[in-house]
Amino acid sequence: MLQVVDLACRRGDRRLFSALGFELGPGVLLHVRGRNGSGKTTLLRALCGLLLPEEGEIRWHGEDIRQLGDEYHRDILYFGHLNGIKADLTGLENLRIAATLDGDRVATEDLWRALERMGLMGFEDLPTRMLSQGQKKRVALARLVLSSATLWILDEPFTALDKDAVALLQTLIANHVDAGGLAILTTHQEVPLTSGRIERLDLGTEH
Amino acid sequence: MLQVVDLACRRGDRRLFSALGFELGPGVLLHVRGRNGSGKTTLLRALCGLLLPEEGEIRWHGEDIRQLGDEYHRDILYFGHLNGIKADLTGLENLRIAATLDGDRVATEDLWRALERMGLMGFEDLPTRMLSQGQKKRVALARLVLSSATLWILDEPFTALDKDAVALLQTLIANHVDAGGLAILTTHQEVPLTSGRIERLDLGTEH
Amino acid sequence: MKVKWFKFAAPANFYPVAGWLVPVFAVLAAAAILAGLYWGFFETPSVLGGTNPQKEYYRIIFVHVAAAWMSMWLYLVLASWCAIGLVFNTRLSYMMAAAVAPTGAIFTFLALWTGALWGRPSWGTYWDWDPRLTSELILFFLYIGYIALHSAIDDTRRADKAAALLAIVGLISVPVIFWSINCPDPTQCAALHQRSSMSHMDSNILLAMLLMAFGFWMYSFATAFARLRGIILEREADTTWVQELAAKETRR
Amino acid sequence: MGRAFLSILRRDITLAMRRRTDVLTTLFFFVIVVSLFPFGVGSEREVLRMLGPGVVWVAALLASMLALERLFAADYEDGTLEQLLLTRQPLSLLVLAKVLAHWLLTGLPVVLIAPLIGMQYYLSETAILVMMLALLVGTPVLSLIGAIGAALTLGLRGGGILLSLLILPLYVPVLVYGAGAVTVSSVAATESQPYFYLLGAFLVLSLMFAPLASAAALRISLE
Amino acid sequence: MGRAFLSILRRDITLAMRRRTDVLTTLFFFVIVVSLFPFGVGSEREVLRMLGPGVVWVAALLASMLALERLFAADYEDGTLEQLLLTRQPLSLLVLAKVLAHWLLTGLPVVLIAPLIGMQYYLSETAILVMMLALLVGTPVLSLIGAIGAALTLGLRGGGILLSLLILPLYVPVLVYGAGAVTVSSVAATESQPYFYLLGAFLVLSLMFAPLASAAALRISLE
Amino acid sequence: MKEFLAQGGYAFYIWGAYGMTALLLAIEVVVLARRRRTILARLGRLVRMRGNKAS
């Protein structure tokens, strides 16, 4: 489904990687690894279309994602270093807006349930500004529960989470992959990943 | 040396903990644990004097830290969720300013060495804006190498670091504690801590 | 008998006291205002003599002067509570300050509004860049600044302290601002607007004016205490005494 | 698409209402800037009457521009903008929703308070009416043009002031015709008609192109 | 202590120089605001000469205020401010260093460009000289007072415009005497002497109290 | 009565001033009362929630 052909990315005046190529079918989890600064975030942003690669092409169902545009966005879910939630809105409101923009019509009950699932009972009604580091992250991750996207792109989703939350997130990812979804993630933490087919991609070896 | 008496803190309209008391002598590492939102960051900020506790007192060498003021700051080093480095300055400049403000006269060579120790060779001269998440964190942590403070207060120092950096940071902390220093830290990651005396403090049990 | 005043500095203890005081001040305010209105409209001449005669519209004086006095007095009160709060770190004084501010802003606005409506028939214009008018406008901005800053910060403790600091900085600057507008040329000051005739004012007018001013003062007490009760309840929501009180209120 | 538009509109208004002061501060800023001039210029009636339209428009410009600075900045900093780019909705539509919310919260109040300001500057009643109308047509143009600048300067340090550098020159036509309409109306109210045609044309043009340009600028800024 | 002061001063200036536009933008903002007025007001020589001092001072006020917004904000967002609070140096000293850097980067350029502006408004040579002097004494006061407001509104949404609401009223005395000095100098340059005494007094007072108040405000804001 | 209301032709100014005063003071009182009611209602809800949790 996702096909990366001969990809090269550059940040500043350093070329991070080149001639990168791989292909992922359904039900695969790709774990991108590499030391600090090896270009993991760069690769993930390029895969989303947020960053124009220097060379090469990224294809989704055989078509260049730049041609696909908003149609491609329908199929992906990106989770970056920033949480992407508004500090002045409550967890519930944040989640509702995210769902609306993804084009899904979600009942309020489902939103509550998603937040409850993330262990935020009693905090749904607080502006997220008042939450701790980890709780904010949980609010942001609640989108995963509702998502209908096929391709999940997660940049260090496990940081700041406590043990319960890490376990929960693992299950979410595993379910997604087992149901034929695709997931690409990075993490420095030792998190046992237990999904369908796991592939590893190591960056920064040429450095 | 550090004495916490009957401490109570509140954020918003929730009381996070109360009647908290402990005493730490030299050569002790305190690991504050608790789930997301249990009040670890709040406690650490109170210990620095950045946050006025609702009740109770924090004493350093027997004196209330509020009385001590800037004198107390001489003895502590705080590392929070934010890195505290300027994105437009290079790693070297950032480190030099931090050292100057701490009142230490540090030779440029020592600064280079500290950054090299943190694995930033070749990146010292880049504005930190151009560094990856983990590299920024490394720049910030280079302060630990130069620090002459007795009490280190570290809030999740291991996030975003790769394996090498985690190991390095562990050594730094261990050396500090073995030399009679004091360290207080939080982390959700499973990091083997191997220092002099390790104490554990669990927050959020009453919740 | 020795009264332990500081006991009342605890919100829990002051709450019932305030509840007691609200109706007392409300009744006093209503009585004084009604009396002042009666006196002002029925026991005063409809034209004031002199070289520049004032027709019926001078009756605006009863609200105008009272509101103008209250606006300045309440700012002083506000700043004093803020100073006490910053020095002694007592929660109640911050709450007092926050309770006084809206009433003060309202009176400031009223002084501006009524002054404008007086100015039109008397001076032929709603607004003039006269020093006193202008500094009243600035006082209004200071009130709004206090309220805006307080409500822009949602950590109440930070809001209290930050707004308190602002109020005190404002208090220090008010005289400087007033004086700089009043004397745009440092070697000679412009005239104050109608500073004059208070001393040889018709005693009936004076009486009505004083009654209205007293009434507004009592009104300020009443609203400030009422607002204070609300603030106390909001901020102490998780204490047992508030919960007991709430339980009692809902059972009723 | 309509739902996404409304959702963003409602979101931005809710956010502003959470901090109720947000709406008021733009307004007060406007009032304060306008009130500052007499301190510097003196308070003669004739002078102020002449200055009135110009001062009001310059103040409206500045107020709109200052508020614009935060139009995308907040969303950029917390990463929600990144997410908006990755939704299946056309970005220019979302931008339009954000600009509309922005105008409702900052432009409209300025229009509504204009009469008070007019009085401070001793303007006649027709002049005040014309001024309100001109502001009603002109301020949305300011918001729309400003959005392009805001998108371009996103995330740059000192962005606020860089922004003003970029867009204030673009504001000049609106300023000239907006203030001109008021000044001319002192002769006869009908005299100002051609000015309104031009302001209207600006509005239509910017409605058509500004959202597209802003969307493109956002894509560039987020790379 | 001296070293810490210098270190902060140097740091802030370096930071501004890294983005060279920072220095220029305040300046350009000032120039643009001043140049906008003739568009709104018309360009008769007599009118402009009368307006000149007032407009220049109002523009200087706005420029200083706009730049102030970022005085502490950047340090707050990246956590360096937190670290400044935790050093062994007296905070008010560090604040003073930051304000000084800020003035050197935004106030001084405005003073230096004033002659150009004066010419645009047909001011006489004495008037221009007096204006430069008045700006030289007056703009540091603006920076110092503004720092208090900047510290108070730190990290608040819509902070920029809230800041202006808080401090613009406090700027009034400086505006009155600053513009007054220039206006009066058209009679005789010596006439403006008392104005300068007053501006000087403001400067001394604000030098003494503003850093303390700002430091207190910072402590409150970071709690 | 009519004469009293006319106030010698200055009715607009006088009643404008007094009217605004009355209006603002009345609004303030009403707002205060309403706010008290909402606070108590919210506290009541909190109490009931806690009660439910305990039982």
Ligand code: HEM
């Ligand atoms: C600091 C605030 C103010 C105070 C303490 C104040 C006080 C007074 C007093 C005591 C008088 C009666 C003067 C007399 O003895 O005849 C008066 C008259 C008046 N005030 Fe004010 N005032 C204030 C603000 C204002 C404002 C803001 C306005 C206009 C917007 C205003 C407009 C007038 C007018 C038009 C008169 C009638 C003057 C006349 O006799 O023609 N005042 N004020």
Ligand SMILES: Nc1ncnc2c1ncn2[C@@H]1O[C@H](COP(=O)(O)OP(=O)(O)OP(=O)(O)O)[C@@H](O)[C@H]1O
């Ligand atoms: N600014 C704030 N205003 C109100 N409440 C807050 C604020 N910041 C945090 N809280 C609340 O305080 C509690 C403790 O937050 P804190 O940041 O101390 O948690 P933590 O233990 O550090 O969690 P984490 O592991 O997620 O970092 C949280 O439940 C949160 O809801």
Ligand SMILES: Nc1ncnc2c1ncn2[C@@H]1O[C@H](COP(=O)(O)OP(=O)(O)OP(=O)(O)O)[C@@H](O)[C@H]1O
């Ligand atoms: N804005 C930028 N401008 C120039 N260079 C950059 C920029 N951002 C990152 N870089 C460089 O690109 C390289 C890769 O950065 P990237 O963020 O992709 O690393 P990463 O693998 O995600 O690292 P980490 O594990 O620390 O998050 C780094 O060496 C960094 O110096």
Ligand SMILES: [Mg+2]
């Ligand atoms: Mg990364």
Ligand SMILES: [Mg+2]
């Ligand atoms: Mg934390």
